[in-house]
Amino acid sequence: MKTVYIDMDDTLCNFQSAYRQHIAENPAIRFPQSQYGFFTALTPLDGAVEAVEWLRQSPGFDPYILSAPSVKNPLCYTEKRVWVEKHFGLKFCDRLILCAHKNLLAGDYLIDDYAKGKGQDRFKGELIHFASERFPDWNAVINYLGTRA
Numbered sequence: 001m002k003t004v005y006i007d008m009d010d011t012l013c014n015f016q017s018a019y020r021q022h023i024a025e026n027p028a029i030r031f032p033q034s035q036y037g038f039f040t041a042l043t044p045l046d047g048a049v050e051a052v053e054w055l056r057q058s059p060g061f062d063p064y065i066l067s068a069p070s071v072k073n074p075l076c077y078t079e080k081r082v083w084v085e086k087h088f089g090l091k092f093c094d095r096l097i098l099c100a101h102k103n104l105l106a107g108d109y110l111i112d113d114y115a116k117g118k119g120q121d122r123f124k125g126e127l128i129h130f131a132s133e134r135f136p137d138w139n140a141v142i143n144y145l146g147t148r149a
Contacts, residue, residue: 001059001060001061001062002060002061002062002107002108002109002148002149003061003062003064003106003107003108003109003125004055004061004062004063004064004107004108004109004110004111004145005063005064005065005066005097005102005105005107005109005110005111005112006052006055006063006064006065006066006111007065007066007067007068007102007110007111007112007113007114007130008065008067008080008083009042009067009068009113010045010113010130010131011045011048011111011112011113011130011131012044012045012048012049012052012065012087013042013043013044013045013048013083014042014043014044014045015033015042017043018032018038018041018042018043019032019033022035022038031072031073033070033072033073033076034070034072034073035073036075037079038073038076038079039070039073039075039076039079039080039082039083040079040082040083040086042083044087045138046137046138047137047138047139047142048138049087049088050138051138051141051142052065052088054142055145056092058149059149060148060149061145061149063095064095064096064097064107065084065092065095065096065097066097066099066102066105066110067080067096067097067098067099068098068099068100068102068118069098069100071100077098080096080098081093081096084096100118100119101118101119102118102119102120102123103119103120103121103122103123103124104119105123106124106125107123107124107125108125108126109125109126109127109128109145110123110125110126110127110128111128111130111135111141112127112128112129112130113129113130113131115127115129115132128141128144128145
């Protein structure tokens with residue numbers, strides 16, 4: 001089984017779009033991610049839920065969600081957990097890992113929209129740089145992983 005870590009913000013859910021919308025609607029709030037309910041209201045990216053389901057059902061992969069928490073919003077720890085339950089069910093909540101140092105975890109793959117900043121560049125496995133030219137969307141990621149199962 002290959003361990004796959006999947007980032008949340010802008011990999012599974014649409015953080016930047018919600019951030020920009022909050023800034024436009026409430027310019028006085030400098031950090032909208034510090035507002036109650038910000039993370040629970042994030043919408044999944046196209047194909048994200050289906051991709052996680054594919055990984056969950058594939059006998060070759062052991063998927064986890066690995067997200068760096070926002071220190072500006074201590075509620076985000078809970079809100080991210082609520083988001084996972086809402087989109088993947090309670091049983092998958094034990095596969096949520098909140099850690100700002102992604103290089104500390106051992107695994108085969110890390111799917112993340114950032115290549116560095118939270119230890120992605122020091123991750124011992126393979127970084128799949130989501131939303132990059134090589135992996136622009138979930139279809140590209142699943143096609144790539146499908147050849148490695």
